[in-house]
Amino acid sequence: MPSVGTAAVALFLLVIASTAGAQLSHKYYSTTCPGLQPLVRRIIDQALSQDPTLGAALLRLFFHDCFVNGCDASVLLDDTATFAGEKNAAPNMNSLRGFQVIDAIKSSVEAKCRQTVSCADILALAARDSVAALGGPYWAVYLGRRDSRTASQREAVANLPPPGASLSTMVSSFGAKGLAAWDTIALSGAHTIGQARCANFRQHIYNDTDVDPGFAGVRQLACPASGGDSITAPLDVQTPMVFDNDYYRNLVARKGLLHSDQQLFNGGQYDYLVSLYSTNQTAFFDDFATAMVKMGDMSPLTGSVGEIRTNCRRWN
Ligand code: HEM
Numbered sequence: 271m272p273s274v275g276t277a278a279v280a281l282f283l284l285v286i287a288s289t290a291g292a293q294l295s296h297k298y299y300s301t302t303c304p305g306l307q308p309l310v311r312r313i314i315d316q317a318l319s320q321d322p323t324l325g326a327a328l329l330r331l332f333f334h335d336c337f338v339n340g341c342d343a344s345v346l347l348d349d350t351a352t353f354a355g356e357k358n359a360a361p362n363m364n365s366l367r368g369f370q371v372i373d374a375i376k377s378s379v380e381a382k383c384r385q386t387v388s389c390a391d392i393l394a395l396a397a398r399d400s401v402a403a404l405g406g407p408y409w410a411v412y413l414g415r416r417d418s419r420t421a422s423q424r425e426a427v428a429n430l431p432p433p434g435a436s437l438s439t440m441v442s443s444f445g446a447k448g449l450a451a452w453d454t455i456a457l458s459g460a461h462t463i464g465q466a467r468c469a470n471f472r473q474h475i476y477n478d479t480d481v482d483p484g485f486a487g488v489r490q491l492a493c494p495a496s497g498g499d500s501i502t503a504p505l506d507v508q509t510p511m512v513f514d515n516d517y518y519r520n521l522v523a524r525k526g527l528l529h530s531d532q533q534l535f536n537g538g539q540y541d542y543l544v545s546l547y548s549t550n551q552t553a554f555f556d557d558f559a560t561a562m563v564k565m566g567d568m569s570p571l572t573g574s575v576g577e578i579r580t581n582c583r584r585w586n
Pocket residue numbers: 323325326327329330333364365366367431432433434435440457458460461463464465466467468470505528530
């Protein structure tokens with residue numbers, strides 16, 4: 271049984287956590303930047319009509335921002351001669367995309383509401399609108415985050431789970447961010463859209479035993495046992511441009527592309543959730559939307575901490 275001291279500390283931490291979230295609000299810019307949300311949606315729709323693969327890129331940018339010192343747009347800072355940001359951290363280098371869409375949104379937003387809307391909030395809106403534009407759920411985004419004046423390559427490496435991660439590693443790494451195991455399973459459904467590079471799934475299709483042999487064979491044709499590291503394949507073999515529940519159906523059929531994907535359905539504790547989502551898209555959409563709101567609430571900078579960048583690529 272916890273001592274009174276431990277219980278008091280736990281209560282204190284709970285209060286801190288809930289106050290941080292309480293500072294964000296759906297209506298944060300309703301008087302300072304009315305029309306913000308339709309403007310962002312218009313630019314996302316335009317960008318995706320030219321290149322629908324950008325939707326996946328923008329969703330992932332938000333994840334890679336939030337998991338590294340919170341949702342503070344640290345991932346958007348460019349390296350300089352004296353500063354190594356997160357863009358060139360191993361999980362991000364030659365892999366993150368979509369920065370030009372964030373730039374386009376930021377310059378339109380700046381023209382309308384000068385130095386008012388943070389890059390961190392633009393990332394949150396862009397992720398939500400990308401999911402919705404590709405057929406996925408829609409949720410109200412809490413706003414009011416501010417932008418960091420720093421970034422950490424080391425923290426990016428330490429906090430972003432690698433494609434070879436086990437289920438327990440993923441659950442504990444998400445747990446360290448305040449996300450429950452079911453949030454981990456639901457958020458992984460983001461891999462219903464987008465691509466991965468051969469370097470990241472080679473081990474799985476050549477060496478793992480929990481792979482459908484026909485699927486492994488087809489993937490091996492375009493991902494040689496050595497070389498071709500940057501050749502890509504869809505994370506969802508069925509509908510990589512549609513945000514649906516096919517990701518979970520693939521896992522049940524042992525057609526997950528990454529080792530980490532197939533870990534979610536591998537005789538483990540959460541097979542039942544994968545099975546549920548594979549047959550009930552509404553349950554997946556509801557849980558995904560809830561988990562995205564939770565992820566978006568990770569350690570936001572609020573009040574007078576941080577700043578509102580005028581250019582998302584550098585601090586003011
Ligand atoms: C659970 C742990 C996770 C691992 C180990 C993981 C790993 C990866 C890897 C290795 C790639 C391919 C990158 C490349 O080859 O260049 C990828 C792509 C992607 N990830 Fe994850 N990821 C995880 C969770 C998430 C979450 C929580 C989200 C969003 C909510 C997400 C969204 C995406 C998207 C949309 C892509 C495709 C990006 C594109 O096409 O540009 N991932 N992920």
